[in-house]
Amino acid sequence: xxxxxMRHLATMRRxxxxxxxxxTEPKYRRIxxxxxxxxxxxxxxxxxxxxxxxxxxxxxxxARMTARQALGVLLNEGIAVAHKGSGIFVRDFDPIIRExxxxxxxxxxxxxxxxxxxxxxxxxxxxxxxxREDAVPGHVAPLLVLDVGDHVCVRERRFVLDxxxxxxxxxxxxxxxxxxxxxxxxxxxxxxxxxxxxxxxHEPTRFREDVRARMxxxxxxxALGLFAFGTPVIEIVRTAFTEAGNPxxxxxMTLDASAYVLRYDFEA
Amino acid sequence: xxxxxMRHLATMRRxxxxxxxxxTEPKYRRIxxxxxxxxxxxxxxxxxxxxxxxxxxxxxxxARMTARQALGVLLNEGIAVAHKGSGIFVRDFDPIIRExxxxxxxxxxxxxxxxxxxxxxxxxxxxxxxxREDAVPGHVAPLLVLDVGDHVCVRERRFVLDxxxxxxxxxxxxxxxxxxxxxxxxxxxxxxxxxxxxxxxHEPTRFREDVRARMxxxxxxxALGLFAFGTPVIEIVRTAFTEAGNPxxxxxMTLDASAYVLRYDFEA
DNA sequence: GAGTGGTCTAGACCACATC
DNA sequence: ATGTGGTCTAGACCACTCG
Numbered sequence: 103x104x105x106x107x108m109r110h111l112a113t114m115r116r117x118x119x120x121x122x123x124x125x126t127e128p129k130y131r132r133i134x135x136x137x138x139x140x141x142x143x144x145x146x147x148x149x150x151x152x153x154x155x156x157x158x159x160x161x162x163x164x165a166r167m168t169a170r171q172a173l174g175v176l177l178n179e180g181i182a183v184a185h186k187g188s189g190i191f192v193r194d195f196d197p198i199i200r201e202x203x204x205x206x207x208x209x210x211x212x213x214x215x216x217x218x219x220x221x222x223x224x225x226x227x228x229x230x231x232x233x234r235e236d237a238v239p240g241h242v243a244p245l246l247v248l249d250v251g252d253h254v255c256v257r258e259r260r261f262v263l264d265x266x267x268x269x270x271x272x273x274x275x276x277x278x279x280x281x282x283x284x285x286x287x288x289x290x291x292x293x294x295x296x297x298x299x300x301x302x303x304h305e306p307t308r309f310r311e312d313v314r315a316r317m318x319x320x321x322x323x324x325a326l327g328l329f330a331f332g333t334p335v336i337e338i339v340r341t342a343f344t345e346a347g348n349p350x351x352x353x354x355m356t357l358d359a360s361a362y363v364l365r366y367d368f369e370a
Numbered sequence: 371x372x373x374x375x376m377r378h379l380a381t382m383r384r385x386x387x388x389x390x391x392x393x394t395e396p397k398y399r400r401i402x403x404x405x406x407x408x409x410x411x412x413x414x415x416x417x418x419x420x421x422x423x424x425x426x427x428x429x430x431x432x433a434r435m436t437a438r439q440a441l442g443v444l445l446n447e448g449i450a451v452a453h454k455g456s457g458i459f460v461r462d463f464d465p466i467i468r469e470x471x472x473x474x475x476x477x478x479x480x481x482x483x484x485x486x487x488x489x490x491x492x493x494x495x496x497x498x499x500x501x502r503e504d505a506v507p508g509h510v511a512p513l514l515v516l517d518v519g520d521h522v523c524v525r526e527r528r529f530v531l532d533x534x535x536x537x538x539x540x541x542x543x544x545x546x547x548x549x550x551x552x553x554x555x556x557x558x559x560x561x562x563x564x565x566x567x568x569x570x571x572h573e574p575t576r577f578r579e580d581v582r583a584r585m586x587x588x589x590x591x592x593a594l595g596l597f598a599f600g601t602p603v604i605e606i607v608r609t610a611f612t613e614a615g616n617p618x619x620x621x622x623m624t625l626d627a628s629a630y631v632l633r634y635d636f637e638a
Numbered sequence: 639g640a641g642t643g644g645t646c647t648a649g650a651c652c653a654c655a656t657c
Numbered sequence: 658a659t660g661t662g663g664t665c666t667a668g669a670c671c672a673c674t675c676g
C-alpha cells in the first residue's frame with residue numbers, strides 16, 4: 103500500500119497551469135482519481151464495495167474529512183452510491199429505453215393501449231393518480247395560451263416500476279374543455295387522456311417535447327427515491343397541439359436520469 | 371436573524387419517519403432549506419450574492435464545515451455557483467434551444483447550410499476539429515455493425531459559442547467508406563459530412579438519437595468549462611442510417627446541460 | 639459488537655478577488 | 658488589507674448494518 107502512495111507522490115507534480123510552475127492537485131482529488139481509475143480499470147465491478155473512509159485514511163495518511171471528500175467526489179459523479187452502515191459501492195446503469203416518437207403514434211393510443219406498453223414490455227407498472235382543478239401556474243399559462251386566473255385540470259401521476267419510482271408527471275388541460283369528461287377522473291378509460299380529447303373534438307396530432315437535465319430538488323429526491331448525490335433528473339415538457347395548431351395539453355415529466363434513456367427516431 | 375432561527379427550531383420536529391417519533395433534519399440541510407426558500411421567494415435574484423460561510427456561522431452558530439456543507443448542497447443542486455475569493459451567487463438558466471428534428475431535414479443540409487444555423491441564429495460559433503483514423507471503440511462497434519479491429523474515421527469537434535464551450539462531439543464513420551473523401555479533412559466542405567456521404571452513395575435518411583443525462587467526468591468539466599458542481603451533462607448518441615437501413619455514422623455528443631434545451635417536434 | 643457512513647466542532651493555512 | 662471560498666487536520670458522537 104505504501105508503494106501505491108509513493109507512486110502518487112511521484113505523479114503529484116503535474117503539467118503546469120497558467121501561472122505557477124508546479125500545480126498540485128488537492129489530496130482529495132488525487133484519491134478520487136485513483137479510485138476512478140481503479141473502477142475504469144475494472145478493479146472494482148458493478149456492485150463491488152469500494153475502500154471506505156478508514157481504509158483511505160490509513161492508505162493515504164489523511165484525516166477523515168479528506169477521505170470523505172474524496173468519496174464525495176465519486177458520489178457526486180454518480181459513479182458510486184453510499185449505503186449507510188455498510189459501505190460505498192460501485193453503481194451501474196441499466197436504463198429503461200423510452201421510445202418517444204412511436205409511443206405517440208395514432209394507432210397505438212387510439213386502440214386503447216397505454217403509451218407505456220411499448221417501453222417496458224411486461225414489467226409491472228403501478229400508477230398513482232391525483233386529479234384536481236386549479237388556477238393555471240404562471241409558467242404553464244403561456245404554453246396553453248391561457249390568461250392568469252384561468253383554470254386547468256391538473257393530473258398528477260407517479261409511475262412506479264417494479265416497486266421503484268421512475269417518473270413524476272403533471273398534466274395540465276384547459277378546464278373548460280375537459281370538464282365533465284373522464285379526463286377529470288382518476289381513470290380516464292381506454293386510450294387515456296388523448297382518446298378522450300379526440301372524442302371532445304380536440305384530437306392532438308402534433309407534439310413538442312422540450313428536454314433538459316438538472317439536479318433534483320429535495321422533494322424530487324424523495325418522490326423518486328433517488329440517491330442523495332450524483333443523480334440528475336431529466337425534465338420533459340411535452341405540449342400537445344390539435345390539427346388547428348392550438349395547444350391542448352402540457353405535460354411536465356420528471357425522470358430519474360439514472361433509470362432512463364430517451365430514444366427519438368426520425369427521418370430526414 | 372435570531373427570530374429566523376427560532377422559527378426553524380420550531381419547525382425542527384417534523385412528520386414522523388419510519389421508526390422514530392421525532393426526526394430532526396441535520397443542521398446543514400435546514401440552513402440549505404432556508405437559503406433555497408429565500409431564493410424561491412425572490413429574496414435573492416439571479417446573480418445576487420448569497421450569505422457566505424462567515425455569515426452562516428454567525429447566523430446559525432455553527433462551525434465553518436457545517437456552513438460549507440449547507441452551501442455545498444446548493445452548489446450540488448446547481449442553484450448557486452461559487453466564485454473563489456468573491457462569494458457564492460445565485461445561478462440562472464438561459465439555454466440554447468436545440469431544434470432536433472428540423473435540423474436534419476434534407477433540404478437544409480443538402481443546400482449547404484450548417485445544421486447549426488437554425489439553432490443559434492447569428493451568435494458567433496467557433497468549431498475546432500481534429501480528424502484521425504483509428505480502431506473502432508468497443509462500444510461503437512456494435513452500433514456501426516463493425517468487428518473489433520475494424521477502422522473508423524474519428525472526427526472530434528468542440529463547439530464554442532460566444533467564447534463559451536457548449537458541446538463536444540465525436541463522430542465515427544467506417545474508414546473504408548470515407549477514405550479519400552473530404553470527410554477525412556478538417557473542413558468537409560458545403561453541407562458537411564452528410565452531403566459528402568450522399569455523394570459517396572451512402573445518403574443518411576433515418577436517424578436515431580439516444581439521450582441520457584449524467585454527471586460529468588473531470589475531463590468533461592475542463593473541456594466544457596463547467597462549474598465543478600451541480601451541472602449535469604446531456605449525452606446524445608446519434609446514429610445515422612442509409613435508406614437501406616445500414617448505420618453509416620455514430621455521433622456521440624456531450625452537452626453542458628445548463629446551456630441547452632433539446633426540442634423534439636413530431637406528429638402523431 | 640465492530641465497522642460503516644453521516645454529522646459536527648474548532649481550529650488552521652492557502653489562493654484568490656476586491657477595494 | 659480584508660474577506661472570500663478551498664483545503665486540511667484531529668478529534669467526537671450518532672445511526673445504521675452485518676456477522
